[in-house]
Amino acid sequence: MKTILAAPDLLKIEKIWFWLQGMMAGFKGVIDCIKAFSETDFTEDLKKFDVPTLILHGDDDQIVPIGASAMLSSKIVKGSTLKVYPDFDHGMCSTHKDRINADLLTFLKE
Numbered sequence: 001m002k003t004i005l006a007a008p009d010l011l012k013i014e015k016i017w018f019w020l021q022g023m024m025a026g027f028k029g030v031i032d033c034i035k036a037f038s039e040t041d042f043t044e045d046l047k048k049f050d051v052p053t054l055i056l057h058g059d060d061d062q063i064v065p066i067g068a069s070a071m072l073s074s075k076i077v078k079g080s081t082l083k084v085y086p087d088f089d090h091g092m093c094s095t096h097k098d099r100i101n102a103d104l105l106t107f108l109k110e
Contacts (some may be wrong), residue, residue, distance in 0.1 A: 014091075014094055014095040015089075015091065015095055017094065018091035018094045018095060019091075021094075037064075042073075043076060046073055046076040046077050047076055047077075047078075049077045049078070049080070050078075052079065052080075052081070052107075052110070053077045053079070053080040053081070054080070054081050054083065054103075054104070054107045055070050055073050055074050055077070055080055055081065055082045055083070056070075056083050056085070056092075056100065056103070057069065057070035057082070057083075057084055057085070058084075058085045058087070058088025058089050058090065058092045059084050059085065059086055059087065059088065060086075060087050060088060060089045061088070061089055061090045061092075062089065062090060063089075063090035064090060066084065070082060070084070081107065083103060085099070
């Protein structure tokens, strides 16, 4: 007998997998990562971008707030393209990989 999973079931499995990835990280590494990303100002680096840049962000990201990251970055990086995904969370590259990959390929072809 074959089990066929519907799309909502697959999305739930992908979200669980994304959570499991986070749980495999070492405690010190996670704390150091959070410290580095939350305390480092990348403004001067972003101002130096001189290539076409696609900034992707889910508007339901509970880990990295969109207003403090993608919205600001898109204003700093000259000529960047901001793509906001309604209801996508922090793990969108895992949970919605087909959509993200399609958008990346479209951007690269432009």
